[in-house]
Amino acid sequence: MNSKASNISAYVFLILAALCSVFPLYYMAIAATNTSVDVIRGTLLPGTHLFQNFSNLVAGTPLGIAMKNSLVNATSLTILSLVICSIAGYGFEIFHTKGKDVVMNILLLAMMIPFASTMIPLFRMFGQMGLVGSTVAVILPTISTPFLIMLFRQSSRDFPHEIIEAARIDGLNEIMIFFRLFIPTMKSTYSAAAVITFMGAWNNYLWPRVILLQKETMTMPMLISNLKAGYVTDYGMLMLAVLICTLPTVVIFFFFQKSFAEGISGSVK
Amino acid sequence: MSEQLPTTQKKTGLSFSSKRSLTGWGFLLPASLLIAWMSFYPMVRALILSFQTGPGSRLTFLHPFYQNYARMFKDEMFRMSLSNTFIYLIIQVPIMLVLALIMANLLNNKKLKFKGVFRTAIFLPCATSLVSYSLIFRTLFANDGFVNTILLNLNIIEHGINWLGNTGTARFVLILALIWRWTGYNMVFYLAALQNLDYSTFEAARIDGANAFQLFTRVTVPQLKPMILLTAIVSTNGTLQLFDESWNLTNGGPAGTTMTMSHYLYEVSFQKSSNFGYASALSYVILLLVAVLALIQMKVGDKR
Numbered sequence: 001m002n003s004k005a006s007n008i009s010a011y012v013f014l015i016l017a018a019l020c021s022v023f024p025l026y027y028m029a030i031a032a033t034n035t036s037v038d039v040i041r042g043t044l045l046p047g048t049h050l051f052q053n054f055s056n057l058v059a060g061t062p063l064g065i066a067m068k069n070s071l072v073n074a075t076s077l078t079i080l081s082l083v084i085c086s087i088a089g090y091g092f093e094i095f096h097t098k099g100k101d102v103v104m105n106i107l108l109l110a111m112m113i114p115f116a117s118t119m120i121p122l123f124r125m126f127g128q129m130g131l132v133g134s135t136v137a138v139i140l141p142t143i144s145t146p147f148l149i150m151l152f153r154q155s156s157r158d159f160p161h162e163i164i165e166a167a168r169i170d171g172l173n174e175i176m177i178f179f180r181l182f183i184p185t186m187k188s189t190y191s192a193a194a195v196i197t198f199m200g201a202w203n204n205y206l207w208p209r210v211i212l213l214q215k216e217t218m219t220m221p222m223l224i225s226n227l228k229a230g231y232v233t234d235y236g237m238l239m240l241a242v243l244i245c246t247l248p249t250v251v252i253f254f255f256f257q258k259s260f261a262e263g264i265s266g267s268v269k
Numbered sequence: 270m271s272e273q274l275p276t277t278q279k280k281t282g283l284s285f286s287s288k289r290s291l292t293g294w295g296f297l298l299p300a301s302l303l304i305a306w307m308s309f310y311p312m313v314r315a316l317i318l319s320f321q322t323g324p325g326s327r328l329t330f331l332h333p334f335y336q337n338y339a340r341m342f343k344d345e346m347f348r349m350s351l352s353n354t355f356i357y358l359i360i361q362v363p364i365m366l367v368l369a370l371i372m373a374n375l376l377n378n379k380k381l382k383f384k385g386v387f388r389t390a391i392f393l394p395c396a397t398s399l400v401s402y403s404l405i406f407r408t409l410f411a412n413d414g415f416v417n418t419i420l421l422n423l424n425i426i427e428h429g430i431n432w433l434g435n436t437g438t439a440r441f442v443l444i445l446a447l448i449w450r451w452t453g454y455n456m457v458f459y460l461a462a463l464q465n466l467d468y469s470t471f472e473a474a475r476i477d478g479a480n481a482f483q484l485f486t487r488v489t490v491p492q493l494k495p496m497i498l499l500t501a502i503v504s505t506n507g508t509l510q511l512f513d514e515s516w517n518l519t520n521g522g523p524a525g526t527t528m529t530m531s532h533y534l535y536e537v538s539f540q541k542s543s544n545f546g547y548a549s550a551l552s553y554v555i556l557l558l559v560a561v562l563a564l565i566q567m568k569v570g571d572k573r
Contacts, residue, residue, distance in 0.1 A: 006481055010375050017372060018390035021453065024405045025393065027415060031408065039408075042418035088300030095293020103301060110308040114510050114559050116531045117552035120538055120545050121314035122307065124325065144303035174292045203398030205513050206531075210539065221400040225517050228404060235408055246401045253396035257389060260396075264454065265461040 028246070031239035039235040053240040061241070062215055066223040073208070073219060074201035077139040081197050082190060084144055089152025090182055094164065104153070111146045115206065123210055137211045142201070148193055151263070155189040156182075192263035195256045199249050220245040312556075318549035325545055337550035347551065349525050350533040353440070357529070358508045361444045366500060369452050370493070373459035374485055388460070392453040399450070399513035406446040407433065407518050436526040439519045443527055446518060451507075455500045462496040463489070498570035505562050509555055530555055 031039045034047035057063055092100050118141070126137040159182060167177045183190065205221040212218065218226075224241045227233075253260060320334040331337065341347050375381070376388055394402065409415050410432040417429040432438045466489070474488045490497070512531040515521055521528030521536075530551065538548040 010378070010381070014372070014375055014381075014387045014391075017368075018387050021391045021394055021449065024402065024409065024449065025397065027409065028401075028405050039415075040413045040418070042415050042422070084300050084303065088297040091293045091296025095289055095296065097290055097293070100293065100297065103297065107301060107304050110304050112506070112559055112563060113308050113312055114506070114531075114552070114555045116510060116512075116534050117315050117549075117556040118308055118311035120318060120549055120552065121311035123538075124314075124545070125311065127325075140303075141307040144300040144307070146304065149297075149300055174289070174296075178296070199396070203400070205398070205400050206535070210535075221398050221513075224404060225400050228407065228517065233408075233411075235411075238404065239408060242401045242404050246397050249398065250393075250396045253393065254389075257392070261392070261457045261461070265458045 025246075025250075028239050028243055031235055032243045033240075034236050036233070036235045036237070039239070047236075049236055050240070053234075053236045056234065056237045057241055057244075060237070061223055061227065062218060063223065063241075063244070065216060066218045066220050067244070069217060070202055070220040073135055073138050074198050076135065077143060077201040078194055078197045080139065080143050081145070081148060082193055085148035086152040086183070086186075086190070086193070087178060088144070089149045089154075090156045090159075090178055092149065092153045093156035094159075094161075104149075107146045107149065119207065119210060122207075126211060133212055133214055133217050138208055139201070141207065142204070148197065151193055152186075152189060155186055159185065188259065188262070191256060192259040195252055195260045196263035199252065199260070202249055315549045315552055318546055319553050321546040321549075322544070323546065325543070328546065331546070337547045340547065341550065341554065346525055346528070346533055347530075350528045350530045351554075353526065353528055354509060354511065354530045356440060357444060357447065357511065358505060361447045362501065362504045362508060364444075365448050365452050366455060366497065366504065368448065369455035369500070370459055370490065370497070371485075372452070373456045373463055374489055376456070376460060377463045388456075391456060394450050394452075395454045395457075397450070400517050402446060402450050403514050403517035406442060406449075410442045433519055434523055436523060439523065439527045443514055443518055446514060447508075447511075451504070455504070458496055458500050459493060462493050466492050494570065498566060501570075502563050502566050505566065506559050509559050509562070 027044070030044055030046055032053060033050040034043055035049045035052075038047055038049070092104050122141055123132075126132050126134075126140075131137040163181055163185075164177055167181055172180070203221060204219075205225070208219045209222055209225075212222070224238070224245050227238050227241055318328070319337055320330055321328040322331050322337070323329050333339075372391060376384055378384075381387075397405075411417075412429055412431055412434075414432075416432065417426075420426045421429060430438060432442050470488055470492070471484060474484055479487065510531050511529040512535065515527060515529040515532040516535070519527040521532050525533075534548050534551045534555070537544055537551060
């Protein structure tokens with residue numbers, strides 16, 4: 001009896017938690033299809049205003065530009081980040097020496113540096129280089145992260161050394177071994193790293209806001225944030241914009257949930 | 270290994286290994302240089318900046334050099350943002366971590382049905398950007414928003430609550446939003462850790478007559494301690510750097526009573542009369558707090 005009661009309370013708790021987790025997103029999707037008036041009335045059913053909201057959004061904001069910028073920034077950051085951090089993680093593990101351990105420990109300290117305390121000097125550095133407003137300036141500070149280096153270092157541990165030895169005897173050089181043997185065998189680590197890096201880059205707000213000043217370089221989070229500024233908010237349109245900004249990461253989440261989970265908890269095994 | 274090799278080969282072997290070590294350095298050079306250039310170097314620059322004053326193009330050193338730091342003690346807005354940040358930290362982080370622990374523990378039950386559905390649903394908020402969920406919560410808790418509409422229709426309240434216009438309720442909404450966004454994230458850490466636990470300890474406790482609650486508090490939680498410590502440090506670090514929520518959900522208001530430190534730092538840096546020197550001093554306070562709190566948590570974690 002006792003275990004049955006606790007079983008039921010477990011289900012009740014989990015159902016409530018699941019509903020609370022999903023509801024705000026359901027509300028967002030519903031509001032995106034309704035008029036602002038209906039949203040205010042508290043409707044929880046899909047409406048017929050989706051197309052109208054969309055054309056209002058396209059007419060009132062640089063949606064296409066922001067979407068393109070976010071895609072370009074997040075994709076280029078992800079590719080560069082994966083190559084540079086994985087080659088470093090691999091280097092730390094496969095060519096392990098005490099000196100490299102020291103370097104790794106120093107790099108790990110960078111994890112504790114709040115972005116706030118590098119933001120202003122970074123802004124001035126990119127200003128001096130004449131790069132304010134460029135893609136390079138947006139992505140450069142976050143290409144190399146101790147977190148990803150650690151993730152790849154951990155996974156390099158599972159990479160069989162015999163393969164490397166065999167490849168060396170076959171005359172492959174170290175860079176070829178990395179690109180031809182390591183990358184293809186470590187697909188799951190790469191997809192985990194890609195998912196978290198892309199999501200982080202897509203969702204990043206503070207730094208793009210600081211470094212990208214013009215409308216032409218606006219990203220999706222900046223676009224939706226600007227929509228709240230007006231005196232009268234068109235809730236239907238606002239929620240559609242939020243939905244469009246959220247859709248790519250939610251789709252990635254559903255397809256790569258396992259990779260995502262591995263990615264965030266992966267380097268702490 | 271090398272001891273077994275004849276001397277002639279030993280020599281070439283050594284040069285091989287030192288060559289390889291050099292290749293290894295080459296492999297980690299780009300990443301290391303980038304971190305040095307994009308994190309450590311700016312951190313040093315920020316320290317120098319924190320002793321300076323003036324507009325970005327004409328910075329001069331202060332006399333005495335610690336003037337920016339002294340100024341903070343008299344800065345009401347700074348004190349407010351500091352105490353706001355600590356209110357979020359002290360209330361939100363423990364609630365979130367306890368909830369995440371409970372959920373992970375429930376989901377770890379092998380007999381539980383629809384496990385995947387629950388896990389996906391609770392984890393889902395992590396897929397939304399910080400700006401997105403801030404705006405969703407802002408809409409839900411607007412004066413004419415969904416929460417007021419429902420409460421009015423159910424006759425629970427007579428007049429709509431100005432959620433984001435009052436200090437107490439605005440802080441409540443911000444904390445609620447943070448819990449919503451991050452509980453699933455921490456749950457994933459605990460789920461990963463639970464899978465590596467030693468099940469014989471559970472069997473032993475069960476045979477000794479421990480109930481589910483005792484099993485959780487006496488067996489599970491102590492074994493998860495390293496992971497709890499890690500999530501506490503990560504969450505503390507994140508809370509001290511809150512910006513997107515403060516900016517987009519409450520806009521720091523009313524009258525700055527929900528403004529976080531990073532939000533204030535942004536205002537000092539880029540709004541009104543921008544003051545990079547003072548902002549850098551503020552950023553060093555955040556840096557110090559992150560470091561000190563992490564150290565304290567590690568010390569406490571070690572002792573227990």
